[in-house]
Amino acid sequence: MKRVSILLSEELHEQLKQEAQRRRVSFAEMVRIRLAASSPRPQFSEPHPMEEVIGIASVGGLTDNIDRDLYGI
Numbered sequence: 001m002k003r004v005s006i007l008l009s010e011e012l013h014e015q016l017k018q019e020a021q022r023r024r025v026s027f028a029e030m031v032r033i034r035l036a037a038s039s040p041r042p043q044f045s046e047p048h049p050m051e052e053v054i055g056i057a058s059v060g061g062l063t064d065n066i067d068r069d070l071y072g073i
Contacts, residue, residue: 008016020030067073 016030020027
């Protein structure tokens with residue numbers, strides 16, 4: 001992590017402080033949560049490699065005869 005210094009309005013500081021107390025997290029964690037929620041998600045130009053295998057076992061075929069294929073039962 002990187003340490004940063006920021007200036008907050010009194011009102012925003014109080015809002016974050018109260019929300020952190022309600023959630024039982026530190027003030028710094030509350031700031032990180034809010035920043036993460038407001039930052040855009042990265043857009044990938046290509047599909048993630050794992051997208052090709054997501055759900056592959058639910059299609060059937062791979063698990064239909066798993067005991068026979070793996071253990072010869």
